[in-house]
Amino acid sequence: MFRKTLQLGVGIALGFGLICGQADDLTAQDDGAIGTDVSHLNAGENPYTTAYDVRIGSGIFERSCSRCHGLDGTGGERGPDLTSGFQRASTDAGLFNVVRNGVPDTEMRGISQNRGDQSVWQIVSYLQTLSGGMRVDVPGDPVTGAAVYAQNDCAGCHVIDGVGSSSGPDLTTIGNRRSPAELASDLTDPDERVQPQWWMMNVTHNDGTRVEGRRLNEGTYSVRILDESGRMWSFEKRNLSQSERLENSTMPSYSENLSDDQLQDLIAYLYGLIRPLDG
Numbered sequence: 001m002f003r004k005t006l007q008l009g010v011g012i013a014l015g016f017g018l019i020c021g022q023a024d025d026l027t028a029q030d031d032g033a034i035g036t037d038v039s040h041l042n043a044g045e046n047p048y049t050t051a052y053d054v055r056i057g058s059g060i061f062e063r064s065c066s067r068c069h070g071l072d073g074t075g076g077e078r079g080p081d082l083t084s085g086f087q088r089a090s091t092d093a094g095l096f097n098v099v100r101n102g103v104p105d106t107e108m109r110g111i112s113q114n115r116g117d118q119s120v121w122q123i124v125s126y127l128q129t130l131s132g133g134m135r136v137d138v139p140g141d142p143v144t145g146a147a148v149y150a151q152n153d154c155a156g157c158h159v160i161d162g163v164g165s166s167s168g169p170d171l172t173t174i175g176n177r178r179s180p181a182e183l184a185s186d187l188t189d190p191d192e193r194v195q196p197q198w199w200m201m202n203v204t205h206n207d208g209t210r211v212e213g214r215r216l217n218e219g220t221y222s223v224r225i226l227d228e229s230g231r232m233w234s235f236e237k238r239n240l241s242q243s244e245r246l247e248n249s250t251m252p253s254y255s256e257n258l259s260d261d262q263l264q265d266l267i268a269y270l271y272g273l274i275r276p277l278d279g
């Protein structure tokens with residue numbers, strides 16, 4: 001697990017550790033990034049907390065952090081779960097410091113100095129939504145929303161609490177991962193942000209076999225595809241006569257099929273799907 005890899009990092013960052021071992025006590029510092037307003041930094045208050053900022057932060061997270069912390073922040077081989085509160089920081093300023101400077105003696109390095117402070121605050125806003133720290137009120141009715149979920153056969157592609165089919169992401173704790181605004185965009189504009197793990201691919205093998213399915217992984221020389229019947233295919237790319245990658249979502253848009261009220265109720269239902277507080 002990731003603990004093992006941690007130890008490899010010891011030594012490299014030893015001197016650094018002496019300077020900022022107490023990540024949470026430090027306030028965020030100006031890194032001299034060009035064109036960033038830093039006047040607010042000493043107050044330690046996050047100036048970038050809108051839904052837009054969360055979205056930007058989430059994009060940066062996918063690119064720079066997900067290979068260790070997982071695409072949805074629930075942790076991976078190399079980095080811990082970030083969705084159930086933080087050990088290293090209890091405030092926005094503390095999180096800022098962890099992201100900016102890293103955690104000494106670990107694989108957690110500070111983010112690239114090319115990123116301005118604004119980007120770091122936007123990541124912090126996103127991290128706060130992951131841990132459920134920034135809950136907001138939603139207008140819809142979750143009970144009616146559950147019925148909308150059932151009537152539209154969402155379970156044909158999604159799992160909640162072990163029930164349903166997994167041609168799409170598990171939604172059991174979707175409320176921890178997505179803001180109401182993001183959920184609205186998931187439902188009405190599914191093509192907008194499709195994570196690579198849900199991309200589809202169709203290929204034709206030199207022997208004429210055609211396969212279409214989820215692109216599980218793709219390297220320079222080979223590709224693995226999971227077809228609709230759950231069968232896994234593996235191809236050497238040089239043996240393919242045709243291949244096409246579809247970065248669209250297989251999920252239909254519900255902007256037409258659902259009324260505004262139904263959408264609000266559905267969002268209230270999904271937003272309420274969160275991990276129990278003590279777990």
Ligand code: HEC
Pocket residue numbers: 002006061064065066067068069078079080082085086087088089095098099103106107108109111123127
């Ligand atoms: C090379 C792997 C790696 C990458 C890339 C990485 N992290 Fe980490 N991260 C770690 C490890 C390992 C830890 C645990 C350090 C420790 O022992 O506390 C950690 C810890 C953290 C923590 C503290 C968790 C807590 O409980 O307090 C936060 C927050 C965090 N990372 C955010 C990020 C963000 C944001 C990015 C991208 C900008 C990122 N990490 C990139 C490996 C990584």
Ligand code: HEC
Pocket residue numbers: 148149152153154155156157158167168169171174177178183186187190191193194195198249250251252254266270
């Ligand atoms: C034909 C399969 C299919 C159906 C039907 C479907 N979805 Fe999806 N859904 C997906 C796939 C695949 C993704 C991941 C790609 C993407 O982001 O669009 C997804 C993504 C999502 C997400 C974002 C999840 C995340 O982790 O970011 C939400 C929320 C969601 N769907 C809710 C619903 C709801 C609610 C319904 C019913 C009204 C529904 N879906 C119907 C396949 C489906």
